[in-house]
Amino acid sequence: MTSFTPTARRREPAGLTSDIISNKPLSLLAAPRWGGGGTRSSAAPAMEPPPPQKEIVYNKLLPYGERLEAEAARFLAQIKENLARAVQLQELWPGGLFWTRKLSTYIRLYGRKFSREDHVLFIKLLYELVTIPKLEISMMQGFARLLINLLKKKELLSRDDLELPWRPLYEMLERILYSKTEHLGLNWFPNSVESVLKTLVKSCRPYFPEDATAEMLDEWRPLMCPFDVTMQKAITYFELFLPTTLPPELHQKGFRLWFDEFIGLWVSVQNLPQWEGHLVNLFARLATDNIGYIDWDPYVPKIFTRILRSLNLPVGSNQVVVPRFLTNAYDVGHAVMWITAMMGGPSKLVQKHLSGLFNSIASFYHPSNNGRWLNKLMKLLQRLPSGVVRRLHRERYKKTTWLTPVPDSHKLTDQDVTDFVECIIQPVLLAMFSKTGSLEAAQALQNLALMRPELVIPPVLEKTYPALETLTEPHQLTATLSCVIGVARSLVSGGKWFPEGPTHMLPLLMRALPGVDPNDFSKCMITFQFIATFSTLVPLVDCSSVLQERDDLSEVERELCSATAEFEDFVLQFMDRCFGLIESSTLEQTREETETEKMTHLESLVELGLSSTFSTILTQCSKDIFKVALEKVFNFAVSNIFETRVAGRMVADMCRAAVKVRENQCLSLVPLDDDVLHDEELDKELLWNLQLLSEITRVDGKKLLLYREQLGKILQRTLHLTCKQGYILSCNLLHHLLRSATLIYPTEYCSVPGGFDKPLSEYFPIKDWGKPGDLWNLDIQWHVPSSEEINFAFYLLDTFLQPELIKLEQYATGKLEMSRDDVQQCLAIVHNCLIGSGNVLPPLKGERVKMFPFFADLSRENYRETIARVTRKLLHYLFSKIITLCLFFFLQVISDVLQFQGSHKHEFDSRWKSFNLVKKSMENRLQGKKQHIRALLIDRVMLQHELRTLTMEGCEYKTSHQEMIRDLLCLSTSSYGQVRSKAQQAFFTALGTYNFCCRDIIPLVLEFLRPDRQDVTQKQFKGALYCLLGNHSGVCLANLHDWDCIAQTWPAIVSSGLSKAMSLEKPSIVRLFDDLAEKIHRQYETIGLDFAVPEKCIEVAVMLQKSEHPSSNFTGLRSEEIQLGIQRQKEKNAEALPWKFEHISIGFLSLLLRDDRILPVRAIKFFVQCLNHDAIVVRKVAISAVAGILKQLKRTHKKVPVCPYEISGNPKPSSIQAGDRPDNQWLHYDSQSLPKTKEAWESCCFVEKTHWGYYTWPQTMTVYAPVEHQPKLGRRRDELTEAEQIIYDHFSDPKFVEQLIKFLSLEDRKGKDKFNPRRFCLFKGLFRNFDDAFLPVLQPHLEQLVADSHESTQRCVAEIIAGLIRGSKHWTFEKVEKLWKLLCPLLRTALSNITVETYNDWGTCIATSCESRDPRKLHWLFELLLESPLSGEGGSFVDACRLYVLQGGLAQQEWRVPELLHRLLKYLEPKLTQVYKNVRERIGSVLTYIFMIDVSLPNTAATKSPRVHEFTARILENLKPLMEADEEIQNHVMEENGVGEQDERTQGIKLLKTILKWLMASAGRSFSTAVTEQLQLLPLFFKIAPVENDNSYDELKRDAKMCLSLMSQGLLYPQQVPLVLQVLKQTARSNSWHARYTILTYLQTMVFYNLFIFLNNEEAVNDIRWLVIKLLEDEQLEVREMAATTLSGLLQCNFLTMDGPMQTHFEQLCKMRLPKKRKRDLGSVVDTIPSGDLVKRHAGVLGLSACILSSPYDVPTWMPQLLMDLSAHLNDPQPIEMTVKKTLSNFRRTHHDNWQEHKQQFTDDQLLVLTDLLVSPCYYA
Secondary structure (H helix, E strand, O other), X not given: OOOOOOOOOOOOOOOOOOOXXXXXXXXXXXXXXXXXXXXXXXXXXXXXOOOOOEEOHHHHHOOOXXXXXXHHHHHHHHHHHHHHHHHHOOOHHHXXXXXXXXXXXXXXXXXXXXXXXXXXXXXXXHHHHHOOOOOOHHHHHHHHHHHHHHHOOHXXXXXXXXXXXXXXXXXXXXXXXXXXXXXXXXXXXXXXXXHHHHHHHHHHHHHOOOOHHHHHHHHHHHHOOOOOHHHHHHHHHHHHHOOOOOOHHHHHHOHHHOHHHHHHHHHHOOOXXXXXXHHHHHHHHHXXXXXXXXXXXXHHHHHHHHHHHOOOOOOOOOOOOXXXXXXXOOOHHHHHHHHHHHOOOOOOHHHHHHHHHHXXXXXXXXXXXXXXXXXXXXXXXXXXXXXXXXXXXXXHHOOOOOOOOOOHHHOOOHHHHHHHHHHHHHHHHHHOOOOOOOHHHHHHHHHHHHHOHHHHHHHHHHHHHHHHHOOOOHHHXXXXXXXXXXXXXXXXXOOOOOOOHHHHHHHHHHHHHHHOOOOOHHHHHHHHHHHHHHHHHOXXXXXXXXHHHOOOOOHHHHHHHHHHHHHHHHHHHHHHHHHHHXXXXXOXXXXXXXXXXXXXXXXXXXXXXXXXXXXHHHHOEOHHHHHHHHHHHHHHHHHOOOOOOOHHHHHHHHHHHHHHHOOOOOOOOOOOOHHHHHOOOOOHHHHHHHHHHHHHOOOOHHHHHHHHHHHHHHXXXXXXXXXXXXXXXXXXXXXXXXXHHHOOEEOOOOOXXXXXXXXXXXXXHHHHOOOOOOHHHOOOOEEOXXXXXXXXXXXXXXXXXXXXHHHHHHHHHOXXXXXXXXHHHHHHHHHHHHHHHOOOOOOOOOOEEEXXXXXXXXXXXXXXXXXXXXXXXXXXXXXHHOOHHHHHHHHHHHHHHHHOOOOOHHHHHHHHHHHHHHHHXXXXXXXXXXXXXXXXXXXXXXXXXXXXXXHHOOOOEXXXXXXXXXXXXXXXXXXXXXXXXXXXXXXXXXXHHOOOOHHHHHHHHHHOOOOOOXXXXXXXXXXXXXXXXXXXXXXXXXXXXXXXXXXXXXXXXXXXXXXXXXOOOOHHHHHHHHHHHHHHHHHOOOOOOOOOOOHHHHHHHHHHHOOOOOOOOOOOOOHHHHHHHHHHHHHHHOOOOOHHHHHHHHHHHHHOOOOOOOOOHHHHHHHHHHOOOOOHHHHHHHHHHHHHHHHHOOOOOOEEEEOHHXXXXXXXXXXXXXXXXXXXXXXXXXXXXXXXXXXXXXXXXXXXXXXXXOOOOOOOEEEEOOHHHOOOOOOXXXXXXXXXXXXXHHHHOHHHHHHHHHHHOOOOOOOOOOOOHHHHHHXXXXXXXXXXHHHHHHHHHHHHHHHXXXXXXXXXXXXHHHHHHHHHHHOOHHHHHHHHHHHHHHHHHHHHOOOOOOHHHHHHHHHHHHOOOOHHHHHHHHHHHOOOOOOOOOHHHHHHHHHHHHHHXXXXXXXXXXXXXXXXXXXXXXXXXXXXXXXXXXXXXXXXXXXXXXXXXXOEOOOOOOOHHHHHHHHHHHHHHHHHOOOOOOOOOOOOOOOOOOOHXXXXXXXXXXXXXXXXXXHHXXXXXXXXXXXXXXXXXXXXXXXXXXXXXXXXXXXXXHHHHHHHHOOOOHHHHHHHHHHHHHHHOOOOHHHHHHHHHHHHHHHHHOHHHHHOOHHHHHHHHHHHHHHXXXXXXXXXXXXXXXXXXXXXXXXXXXXXXXXXXXXXXXXXXXXXXXXXXXXXXXOOOOOHHHHHHHHHHHHHHHHHHOOOOOOOOOHHHHHHHHHOOOOOOOOHXXXXXXXXXXXXXHHOOOHHHHHOOOXXXXXXXXXXXXXXXXXXX
């Protein structure tokens, strides 16, 4: 074996490139100082090393475990030394990056095997590195991922060991996530950066200092302005940063500072704004970290109500879901965290509500229901049990750490757990058969069974036994089996709660056997999984003999002993089933002939299932059972002959399993005759024997040594068979022999160490049922290759590989002729030898291209070298001969020579995945501590071994590798498509493996793209492009993270467009170029230029290394050079570049804009000229590029601190008070004191951002300094910089501007164009940097554009005007005044010409202009907009548009313009009776914004803006006439403003229409709803709303209905409940039955959406019950039926319960006597009015029917009796008879599925009556 040496192997995260190395000498990579650990220890006296933090335990169990200590120590010393050195030399790249990657490899291999001191130092160093301000993003991500890994196990370091500051992280997030320059294209961040940063903050959070909370609150509270986007930002920051793990004694400095404030905010917000979800996440985390320290009880009803609302369940008879709720619901994971953290404790309140929650939603889990809400419900089921298990683990089993423990008073008691399991088990059992599959239910059951097996497993088994019997419902079988697999471990181990569990195992196994069914694939697979799971857990040993020997057994044990006698039977039956399966899947003759090498996908899965299950069973068998099984298999194998593709593979697998378990059975050998060697087709028997042999040699190598000679002979005879199948099987045999002899692997996976072969007297297997393996006595039996075996392997290689290589070499030099098939055969042998013995062949030698020291034992001939040498010769020969098929084999050989070290990475990855899946399905999360079964633990150790071989082997890039990679490139550009694509895959893998080889290869690839080469074929050109493009996960050569490479690649891609030889129009090539450009744009990240390392970092590094080194500085490459490179290309190619390439090139150039370096002047000139390019794509890129350049050229404006309290002359308030306070009064718009003169303007303190001062003031408030301190305005041309002059010249040139405006006012896509922010940024930049220099040139254009009413010209002028207004931020008063003199007439014209197409653009224009500007600066604009918006000129449309534009401007100003809002409201109020629908809708929307500011949030002062309740009071006054009238309200107002005043009623109706529009608009937008005054409108709406669903109704009725639906879904505050109920009771007395009907529909939705708030109020529940029962007796039939529906709904969601009094009440009503029918003449009229008695009797029947329909899926105890009562009324007069029939048919429909179970609840007599009722009467009687 070669000794493992820790040489450099780097694994790249996908998407990062694997070679970023600059051209300077590799100061660090070249000289790692080995043995760095030794120098220090000699100086210090020898002492115990500190204990490691946490290592990977599995390493100790490897056969070479003891060697690892020293290896790890050496590796760590090397990492510490070099990392520290890199940082001190300021060489972050490549050295720093390289050694941090090494550190993460170290953690993967050894875990956190370093002392606490080192741990802290590593963290501090990386923290400093991550927070370097100008760090390149990809490096930042690399460091961050490592830092997250180091901080992951937070129990290892307490707060005393480590403290990390929070501000650097905040600054970094602010810089990256809220980047000011990213949208201008000055910075390019990868998509993953956000999640990496957030995870990083989460990991650092526990270590923030204790004062951090107060500092954070000071920092972000000023952002909390609820009308502004900054609110979202503030809450997001709070959720991310606020530390919640402080110890109890510091709670005063922690959450106590903010808890009341935030929970108050949360409770008072009603309409789910974006940030509410973040608050919930924060509370969930707070609750989890501080169980028992916060009293949640007062909030529990509100919490559960909101969680229930956010599930978005469909409720009620006619429901409109507000679409906004669908997007902003809570995250289920956090809701579950919150619930589980609040459970327990003395009050048990949460459990009560949780039961209520599941009772109310249980019926949604029934399999017959389906909808988009189902996923959330399933997630809830899956997450809750695992949350509770996690909490129990934390309270009962986890080692105590520095994190706050749960106080005893709040730990979950056994009773709590039982209650929890009982409340959730019903929904879980329903969910087993859900439409979305049974996965979530199975996971939930697995966790529930850990806690209470006796409650969970019996009902699951009850469902399973019948499912195993039925043949007709396979879905039921798969669902129940997967659930039983989940609970398997709890079932088998029994335990004190559920001792009879194990007795179910054998019956289950026996009954599952029929599932091995060739006709139903999914059933077959789940059965295999089921059998394998159980046999892994239980030793299959027949213990029935123990019954005679021992008498100390418990009842259950006796039962088990006698049952175990069936094991043998089970194994044999299972084998019979498998043989049946195999026989039915032999290939039909047809498939024999066709060359389908592969099995179908399904067959291969079945094969896998079969072989793994069979080997599990044999592993777990006792000797006796095994012998029987073995005989059976071998008889089957030897007596039949199978074709080798499908059935043969399965049988051979079974045999292999048998041999592997007990090798001492003889290996049957295959007789051979000589005459077969040349047949094309071999007979089946021989093939089958060969296959059998090649499989059964996959066993422990030591056992094979006995058969050396025979095996050698067989190989000699078979390797050169002419028949392809034959020699491939023989090659397999060789491969398996080599692997068995040379690899390290465990040889047994039994569930108990030492196996079951001990006599029963001393070993009692039943005790081991379901027992976990003991990590410390695993006692693994390893196979470690002995020298004998290695010799055997080399003997095989010498015998079989050498001759082949010699032959190939002669062939390649032309000395030997071989047919194509012979070459293939040779290559096959070579390949199999290589992959068989890969791990004993040392890696390739050769001159290293950039090298590290490396040691390996090279005494034997290294076949890897020889193979490499020969195959390269062969390749060149084949290339000249062009034989493709061989090239495929060839590629395999090459890629394995390069990479294979004994196992393949992709195989390893898939094994790691499946290991994790098995672990998840079997683990015990409650106890934790790696309580896995033994086989799993052994598997994990084996994976650890493979991980080491994959990670440790060196990947230096040597000359031999270089040559082979070049060969791959050669193949990748060959002329055969298939060869090309295979070769490219190999090429990409190689690039990803070897460090730094990319820079070496790029020039070779680019050669193919040179435009002046005539000898490149189309195919080669395509191949080269593909090589640049890379595959989806690996390296992309075109986009390496390195200036040199980009400087070569990008110009080459662009200039290839000049190539004369290629037909670039070919679609496949065009598509390739598109992909390339798209990939570069998608993956490009800004590359760092400035790699300075701050002082602090270096200090930490010195501490890490404790020794000084000379330090040196170096500077990064300049991006200018690259840009000039591309630039030169541009100018050279200006004549003939096809437009496609022109587009690509300008795209590349725009990627190179950055915010820390200004572009070279030539580039700026190029972009400005491109603004007038003919192609629109180029113009678009140029627009954003020039906007970016203007941002780069922006001069900074000085700011000065001010004190808001001094300006306002008011002292600082003592407590937090948000809203309009005396000290933020000066920000308000006040028409009396507007800055209308120069002095006023300059003395006025403008605050641009809207949110400052609303909640609190920031610690230091800064505003812009006065004019004289700002950069100079109105500069002459000679005062500008060179870059600015270019822009100045172009934009002062009237021709250029005219052309530009012409282009900008073209339309791009008809009807799709919108106001374009990029163009706006361009103009804003121009006016900001050059103030009004360009106005004279633009003015005539503006006037001309405004007059033209086409949409594209209007859009263009809107963009320019918005840019002008925003760009004039720092202009002097004179310039601003002049500007507005010019703009006001323009805007007036524009607003009078507004059209359907353009009103959106103008709205955006005004909103954009007002955004983040002090309203006092824009007073001209606001006064202009408020000039009579509803003048009526230009018709209703222009009025609506003017309002829209005005609303856009005012909404941006939020709370700072109360005066304007009051003026607007005053102006609108008389006009609320508008006739035109569009104006009404707009007014409704404007009213929403006017009252938006009036919020009822905690500690918020009453607003100065208009208030809702005063307005509503005035409205109610005007609606009086409607309220008092009794008759139907019809909408008979014609749409015209008639002359003369109409009567009050008509006015009232018009007013009501507008008010409805307002209420509908505000339902989704405002923060709080349903103010008391609005409730008084309800009776009116109830009266108007129509009952049927019919769209032909007029607008008024439709709106009333919509409005009611929205209001009923609103969240109510507890204090509003009595008010609503009062209104409902009052309306219940109304004369209109429509109103009484509508109350009920309103009630259904309102109660469900506020369920726990109502339940928490006893009186309210009684009121509702009274209301519904009263309306059951309504004289109107429709109302009665609706009341019954409502009642059954309320019963179903457990809001009301079916109790004695209610039942007796209904039974009394049913007994009402009916009046006798009078005999009358046939002709007389039937009397239509039902008598009071009939109504009451009907009410009773309806009540009973409601009770029956309220439990659609089960039969409670009271139901049979009620059904009997009902049936008595089947012959009553209508409408009673109808009701009874409907009820019965519904009962039948919903109970039909599970009638067998439900039948049990009835007595025989009742069943008779029922059957009569349910069977329809005969029509022919």
